[in-house]
Amino acid sequence: MTTDATPxxxxxxxxxxxxxxxxxxxxxxxxxxxxxxxxxVLFAVSAVLTGGLALLAYPVMWFLMPEEPPTAPAWPAQPQAGPTPPVS
Structure with a gap:
């Protein structure tokens, strides 16, 4: 059984x-x-179009979104090299 750390x-x-x-x-x-x-850019435009109301979403998302663990892979995640299937 192999365990993969990525969900x-x-x-x-x-x-x-x-x-x-x-x-x-x-x-x-x-x-x-x-x-x-x-x-x-989309966030800035929405803030202007809503008269600043969209600015309330940023601190809410800041509070609700968890911080990435330091052991997370670099983004964009590079596919890990694995065994290649035999060519017949």
């Missing part, structure tokens, strides 16, 4: 690297596999 699902976490303030936008970008800069 079979994506996890929404704030990374310890690649963060500007708290890592919320970077964590959302990693979760949805889009550029964190795009998340930051």
């Amino acid at each position: 079979p699902y994506r996890q929404l976490r704030r990374p310890t690297t690649d963060r500007m303030i708290a890592g919320v936008a970077s964590g959302l970008g990693r979760y949805f596999t889009i550029d964190p800069t795009l998340v930051r």
Whole structure:
């Protein structure tokens, strides 16, 4: 039996690297596999369009999103090399 440390699902976490303030936008970008800069721009635009109401979401997400453990693999996660199947 082999144990794999990576879960079979994506996890929404704030990374310890690649963060500007708290890592919320970077964590959302990693979760949805889009550029964190795009998340930051969308967040800024939504803050302007809602008259600043969207700014309340940032501290809520900061509080609710757990921080990534220091042992997490680098992002984007590189596929691990394993045995190649025999070619027949």
